[in-house]
Amino acid sequence: MLKINKLNKTYSSHIQALKGISLEVPAGIFGLLGPNGAGKTTLMKILATLLEADSGTAEMHGVDLISDKDQARTMLGYLPQEFGFYPSLTADQTLNYFAKLKGVWNGKERKALIDALLDRVNLLSVRNQKVGGFSGGMQQRLGIAQALIGEPKLIIVDEPTAGLDPEERVRFHNLLSETAGENVAVILSTHIVSDVANICSRMAVIRHGEILVTCSPPEAIDQLRESVWEATVPREMVSALKSRCQVISSQMFAGLARLRVISKGERPGEEFTPATPVLEDYYFDLITRPEGSPGMAS
Amino acid sequence: MRSPFKTPFGAVFQNEVLVNSKRVAPYVLMILFTAHSILWWGWSAAATYGWGTNSDYNIFRNLQGFSFILGLPIFNAVLMGDPVIKDFQERVDPLIFSKPLSRAAYLLGKFFGNFFVLVCCQATFVLTMLLMQWFPWSRVVVLPTRVFPYFKHFLFFRGHLTLCPGSLLLYSRNTHSKCQDRLRPGSFFLFLLHCISGVLIAEPAAALGHSS
Numbered sequence: 001m002l003k004i005n006k007l008n009k010t011y012s013s014h015i016q017a018l019k020g021i022s023l024e025v026p027a028g029i030f031g032l033l034g035p036n037g038a039g040k041t042t043l044m045k046i047l048a049t050l051l052e053a054d055s056g057t058a059e060m061h062g063v064d065l066i067s068d069k070d071q072a073r074t075m076l077g078y079l080p081q082e083f084g085f086y087p088s089l090t091a092d093q094t095l096n097y098f099a100k101l102k103g104v105w106n107g108k109e110r111k112a113l114i115d116a117l118l119d120r121v122n123l124l125s126v127r128n129q130k131v132g133g134f135s136g137g138m139q140q141r142l143g144i145a146q147a148l149i150g151e152p153k154l155i156i157v158d159e160p161t162a163g164l165d166p167e168e169r170v171r172f173h174n175l176l177s178e179t180a181g182e183n184v185a186v187i188l189s190t191h192i193v194s195d196v197a198n199i200c201s202r203m204a205v206i207r208h209g210e211i212l213v214t215c216s217p218p219e220a221i222d223q224l225r226e227s228v229w230e231a232t233v234p235r236e237m238v239s240a241l242k243s244r245c246q247v248i249s250s251q252m253f254a255g256l257a258r259l260r261v262i263s264k265g266e267r268p269g270e271e272f273t274p275a276t277p278v279l280e281d282y283y284f285d286l287i288t289r290p291e292g293s294p295g296m297a298s
Numbered sequence: 299m300r301s302p303f304k305t306p307f308g309a310v311f312q313n314e315v316l317v318n319s320k321r322v323a324p325y326v327l328m329i330l331f332t333a334h335s336i337l338w339w340g341w342s343a344a345a346t347y348g349w350g351t352n353s354d355y356n357i358f359r360n361l362q363g364f365s366f367i368l369g370l371p372i373f374n375a376v377l378m379g380d381p382v383i384k385d386f387q388e389r390v391d392p393l394i395f396s397k398p399l400s401r402a403a404y405l406l407g408k409f410f411g412n413f414f415v416l417v418c419c420q421a422t423f424v425l426t427m428l429l430m431q432w433f434p435w436s437r438v439v440v441l442p443t444r445v446f447p448y449f450k451h452f453l454f455f456r457g458h459l460t461l462c463p464g465s466l467l468l469y470s471r472n473t474h475s476k477c478q479d480r481l482r483p484g485s486f487f488l489f490l491l492h493c494i495s496g497v498l499i500a501e502p503a504a505a506l507g508h509s510s
Contacts (some may be wrong), residue, residue, distance in 0.1 A: 070398050078396035084388040086313075090322040097316075100309035101397035146393060177462045 001027050001185045002047075002154060007056030007066075009042055009209075017042040019209040020056070025187060029180045031196030031217075032189040034206035035287055040189040041081055044158045045204070047187070048078040060154055060185075074103070077147030079140075081158040081189075087132025091123050091142055093151070094131055102150040117145040121175060137168030144175055155179060155186045160197055173199045197279040207287050217279050224277035224285070227264045229270040232256050241269070248284040307397040311414070318415040328420040334364070335426035340435050350441040352431050358451050364423055370388065379442025382408050424452040 002025040009018040017039045027174050034040045045051035047058055049069040050075060058065040065072040085094050095114045102108045121141040126134075131142065140160060147155055159178065161169045177199050180186045188200060196203050197217050204214045211231040213220075228248075233241065238250060238257045245261040245268045252258075262285055302308050318324055338360050344351045382405060385391050394404060428448045434440045 045392075048392070050392055050395055072399075073396060073398040076396065078392065080389075080396075082389050083393055084390050085393075086317050086388075093316065097309065098393065098397065100312075101306055101399050103398060105304045143393075151333040162387065245430065283397045290473060 001183075002024060002058065002060045002065075002187075004047075004058045005056055007046065007058065008041070008054045009039075009046060009051070010054055017209050018046075018053070018056075021206075021209070021211055023204060023211060023214065025185050026202060027180070027185050028181055028201040029176060029186045029188055029199050031200035031203035032187060032206060033191065033193060033196055033203060033283060034189075035191055037208045039157055039209040040191075040206055042209075044078075044080075044156050044187070044189050047154070048076060048080070048156050049073055050078075063259040074150065075153040077149065077152035079143045079147045079155075079157045079160055081162075083143060085131040085139065085142065087173045088130060090128050090130055091118060091134075092127040094142065095145060098146040099149050104150065110173050113149065117148055120148070120178075121145045122171070137164050137171070140164060140168070140172060141175070144172070144179075148179065153184060155184065156189075157186065159191070160188070161190065161192060169195075193280045193283045205283065205286055208291065212286055220282040221277050221279055224262065224281055226274065227262050228277040228281050229261050229263055229268055229272035229276045230275035231261075231269065231272055231273065233257045244268070246285070248288065280298065305403065306397075307407045310399075314408055314411025315415055316379075318412065324415055324419050328422045331364075331420060331423040332426045335360075335423045336430065338363070339427055339430045342440060345435070345438045348439055351438045352427075352441050352444055352447075354447050354451075357427065359448050360427065361420040361424070361451050364420075381412055383384040389506055421452065424448050 002023075004021060004023040004025070007018050007021040008016075010016045023042065032040055042051065046053045047065055049065060053066050056066065060072075061075065063071045063075070065076070078105070092114060095117060096110065099110045099113060104113060115124070118127050119146060123138060123141055123145070126138070131139065132141065134211075144157070144160070147157070153158070160176075161172055163267045164172060170242050176186055176188065188195065190196060200217060202214070202216050203220070205212045233243075233256065235252065235255060235257050238259065241247065241259060241261070242250075245259075245263060247259055247261050249288070250257050260281060261272065262281070263272075303312065339351060342351075342356075342360065343349070344353075344356045344359075349356050385394065385408075395401070425448075428445065431440055431443050
């Protein structure tokens with residue numbers, strides 16, 4: 001659906017945020033994983049037509065999102081990482097404004113659309129309440145409602161679950177899953193690995209402005225089958241084990257350390273037991289590798 | 299032809315009026331301006347020297363005072379220009395600009411939406427003066443009831459005084475709103491237009507005020 005080709009962006013501070021990124025995003029939910037400062041938000045802003053790319057193209061249904069901004073905006077919905085609403089307006093008035101900006105001029109059509117959207121994001125009962133009094137989760141849901149106006153073909157959501165409580169997070173995941181369909185691509189940019197594992201059909205990992213790998217979450221996990229080991233050891237042993245094994249995560253608790261390591265086919269030590277690989281193992285393994293080393297999947 | 303209210307400019311304009319209608323400041327301004335109008339009707343120089351309080355001269359004189367004392371032009375300009383900056387500070391801008399809307403339509407909608415609200419507030423000053431004709435004091439001289447001079451002086455004199463610094467501020471603020479290439483020439487043209495209209499319209503109006 002969306003084809004990104006050799007996208008480059010360097011800021012005036014000489015920071016090269018994107019280094020020739022090429023990516024194919026199919027219909028469904030596509031996860032873009034990466035640590036802070038990897039270039040995720042820059043890529044999202046360029047796709048949302050809010051930032052100029054230095055070079056490259058991003059084509060969807062024959063429209064170049066980079067050069068034909070007006071046309072691109074009619075078919076995209078965007079929920080940025082940080083956003084705000086007019087606090088004195090109600091949820092209804094807020095969506096009414098954004099629907100007009102999206103070109104829904106017919107009053108009856110607009111009202112029906114807003115009713116449907118508020119119902120979908122479970123805000124119908126608070127439609128006449130001021131947005132300024134909404135919780136973070138409610139604002140996030142209103143944010144996704146405004147992104148859904150006008151049946152967008154591409155929905156871009158940037159770090160949407162940061163700061164949400166677990167219940168709101170699940171609700172938000174369900175909402176995104178319902179939204180993505182045969183003709184709709186949703187790009188979910190996040191550094192929360194479990195978000196991608198839970199709802200994405202495809203994913204890419206980005207680091208230092210480069211795509212390291214593109215695959216599906218099950219494919220990624222498959223590559224670590226029978227390679228992940230776990231041990232709970234005294235803290236003092238951690239540094240020795242780190243020099244001996246490829247440690248992908250270590251968690252401290254009650255004077256002990258729980259380590260997860262990667263070791264293909266060979267048990268790294270007596271204290272280790274086999275562990276079921278999860279997407280986080282794959283992600284940590286990938287982003288802690290030195291630059292230039294080959295990816296595990298493509 | 300599509301109604302201007304069914305354009306992105308119209309949407310921003312209407313939203314700006316709606317947002318302002320929920321603020322306290324416009325209502326406070328209306329009360330302030332109404333109170334001053336009553337004060338200047340019954341206790342101004344017109345009452346002291348026995349001028350006709352609804353004469354062209356006194357209406358124009360009051361508006362001059364109102365424009366420079368109560369509705370300081372730069373204050374008006376800030377009221378019209380700052381909502382744009384506020385959108386960027388409160389992060390509403392990415393939601394707006396990811397919609398099919400040009401920056402020019404957005405800025406002009408903001409500018410004229412706030413100008414409209416401001417003019418409505420200021421109009422209470424003139425409307426109160428107009429209504430006061432039907433409540434004559436024994437101490438003031440009231441000529442036969444008239445309506446047109448109030449609108450004439452308000453729209454031409456007050457309106458242009460408000461738009462003039464407003465457009466200048468729009469010009470300067472465009473630097474921050476990333477569309478100076480399109481809006482800067484436009485707002486500079488608006489500024490020139492108001493200056494010229496000030497010379498062509500306000501001065502003869504003042505002369506007319508003096509002569510009546």
